[in-house]
Amino acid sequence: MVFKRKLDCVSVAFDYPNIPRAPRSCRRKVQNKRTDDDDDAKMCAMDLLASLAGKILEEGQSSSASSNAFEGNAHENFGKEVKTEREDHDKPLKSESSDQGNSVSMPTYENTSDKCVVNSFSFPDNDGILERTPPMSDHKKIHGETGDVYVNPGFEQREATGGLTANTCNLEDKAALDVQFPKPVCVDGDDLKSPSCVNMTSNGSLARHGNHTNLVRDDDEKLYSSRKCSNKFTSYKSPAIRRIRKSKYSKQVSKDFGHYRADVGIKALYRKRKSCYGYNAWKHETIYKRRRSPDRSSVVTSDGGLSNGSVSKLPEKRKSVKLSIKSFRIPELFIEVPETATVGSLKRTVMEAVSVLLSGGIRVGVLVHGKKVRDDKRTLSQTGISSEENLTNLGFTLEPGGTSKVPIPLCSDDPVVPPTPTELTSLCERSAAASPNADDVINSASIVDNNLELVPYQSEISVDEPSSDSRALVPLPALEEVKALAIVPLNQKPKRTELAQRRARRPFSVTEVEALVQAVEELGTGRWRDVKLRAFENADHRTYVDLKDKWKTLVHTASISPQQRRGEPVPQEVLDRVLKAYGYWSQHQGKHQARGAAKDPDMNRGRALDSGVSV
DNA sequence: GTTAGGG
DNA sequence: CCCTAAC
Incomplete structure (x- = not known):
């Protein structure tokens, strides 16, 4: 040697x-x-x-x-909070987790807990700048033996009312919920930069508060991975997410899950990177972040401080399309809470579910006339999106998972065989127009009031273990499968939210190295x-x-x-x-x-x- | 609980 | 830094 x-x-x-x-x-x-x-x-x-x-x-x-910086007090406090909660969770969860291993049914949960299916979050039209888009689809309710299955077909435009609208929610049963964000996510002002490239950039306002960064970042991350996974994907820049304003909910997210989200985000990054980079992928973290910067600047825009400000100055090369998004239909979130749970705990559970969903990365799908636009390279005008058109035929979906997420229809053939890396790559590309049925399933097993344990699988699985993606993506149509999804963690080792946390990176100093x-x-x-x-x-x-x-x-x-x-x-x-x-x-x-x-x-x-x- | 090695 | 088999 x-x-x-x-x-x-x-x-x-x-x-x-x-x-x-x-x-x-x-x-x-x-x-x-x-x-x-x-x-x-x-x-x-x-x-x-x-x-x-x-x-x-x-x-x-x-x-x-x-x-x-991110190891600051918030970090510590959060850890404490989690710890406290864990103590409450631990015992009941232990039996739960061990039971959940491979069994397919858990009647106990059926009987003791209530389940909700959260289907959409919508954003009240509070700025007066949002244009209406019509409903593109609806719930399809499939009746089964022991319950109802709500198949989320994708985007659904909701009337923005500013409150919690529980259209079919019945806390005594599984229910479909519409949950609305107090504040909107708006999208508008897209520029077409080249005929062959749909390069959406935003030029609008930006969140005035801090919470937006996470979402933007997630989007960014996802975007990045998309590119990494598919060379053909280069023309897809990003949907223009203009703003996510602070709200009761977002504050909560920020406060309670800020650290978690950041951490999971990193983890997600890491996992994605890992699948892309391979050996010692974690070393690339810094570089990765640096590389993302340019993208971010094209996503985040001008009036809030994070922007590059360049977008709005772009000369009008051609007709632009202005549109607004009033509400996103989110992937289904299965939530299980006991009747004795408080409203607050329910909120928190939904909060967690959403956080997990976001942390797993989200993807935007585009619907025109209710049809998925799968080809990201088509221009807007080619797709039928133009200023002349009535943009009410335009819809968007929020879909879970980053690039490792495989849309259900594409892997439903054999949900057991994990996709090979090659398959993943090719699927990544297509996943940009993933089926709206790629729902995120989150099982929340309740223990004690105010202490709801969240067992995220899909979004985490999809990021953490690409090899198990296909399992996580078992289609929902069959009731049995739904039950399995709702009750049995799909991955052999269910990752609790706590376990999803990764220790902060602490580079060794020269002094430490010398000591070592x-x-x-x-x-x-x-x-x-x-x-x-x-x-x-x-x-x-x-x-x-x-x-x-x-x-x-x-x-x-x-x-x-x-x-x-x-x-x-x-x-x-x-x-x-x-x-x-x-x-x-x-x-x-x-x-x-x-x-x-x-x-x-x-x-x-x-x-x-x-x-x-x-x- | 430690060590070793792959991720 | 994480995970885990092997000890």
Whole structure:
């Protein structure tokens, strides 16, 4: 190996104390003994470590204050909130989750809980700028043996009344609900940039409050992945989502789920990236975000501060189409709450469902005369959308999932066989015009009043596990399947909302890296627990797995050209030590560690022998 | 609970 | 950073 060869001709700059690998059960004791040891060198090491720890702490504080903005109080508070809730959930959920494993029916839930199907959120026309579009479709109610199935055919335009309209809602049964957002999402002002490219950009107002960013970002993410997944998809820019104004609900989202959403969003990103990028995809997070920026600027617009402002200045190259969206029909959300649940808890449950839906990424479908427009490359005029036309024939759908989402009709043939990556890619493209039946199904099992556990599957599954997409996309028409969907988590390991959270990324500082390298030099690469105890004992956020992972990346970093390295540059000297130690310990690993260290002429000569430890 | 390795 | 098999 390169490393080894290098190792042979490089003089050793550090000592390798001969620390025998003790049985795990005694290692902690050994560690303690070592600490008490009078050995000068070790004391020096401890001093060094102490100072290092100080630096680390210092750095940690400053970095968390400056760079990790989203780890702030909200983060902490949210975690606490979740934790509190979890405690309430845990017990009942345990039995639930274990039961849910593979069984197909859970009569208990049928009997004890009420289910609602949330079909659409609409936005009151509060700005007077919205134009009406007529209903494009309706609920289709399919009657079954034990319940009703609401098949959501897609877009539905709702009268905007500003309140909660429960047209068919009956809390004693599954019910179809129309839920309206207090504030609208408006779309208008599209420019046609080229005849062959539907490049919708927005030029309208922007949300004045913070909450819009999430949605915009999600949209962006989705957009990005779409592109990644399909080269043919390049002409699709984005629907112009102009504004999402803060509301009671959105505030709630922001407050209660802001962090969650952000996190899940990242997770979703990660998963999507992973499926696209493969190995070490998480490394691309930063780049990914950077890359998205240009798109964002074309989506978010002018009057709120996030905009680029360029859109509205675009000269009229041709006739533009102005339209407004008054309400989106959302994918169905199955919600299950007990009769004893409060209205507040119901709200929260819907909230969560929506949050999950959004966090999983959403996609916009376009309907013209009630028909899905599947070809994203067609121009608006080619599609029959023009200023001359009566735009009341134009409709939109909000569909769950990003690009990994496979529309139901496309995978209904065999819902068990996961799509191959190739299939996914091709489906991604088509998914832009996905069936409105690609409903999002969310099962919410209720435990105690005010404590509703949300078990999202589809949106999360679709993002987290592309391979299980097809399962998540089992069509709804058959009642049995609906029951299964509503009651049995589709993925083997249901991911609770809490579990969907990902630890914040915390790049290692050079100081930390040095401490790590130091420890590995001394302890080897197979004793991460000891490494942790030695060099990161007080760094709670660094687990030994983290250290192991960091070492892995360090070795990789050290073996690539400096140009390919990212993040805070690690001094070459440190990287050299990494390679050296890597080479050494890969040569003297396992049970031969101690002996190898003692025998190696370049490393630590005599030291191991001095320690008197033998294997 | 740790380690190792793939994702 | 996550997940999990293997120990």
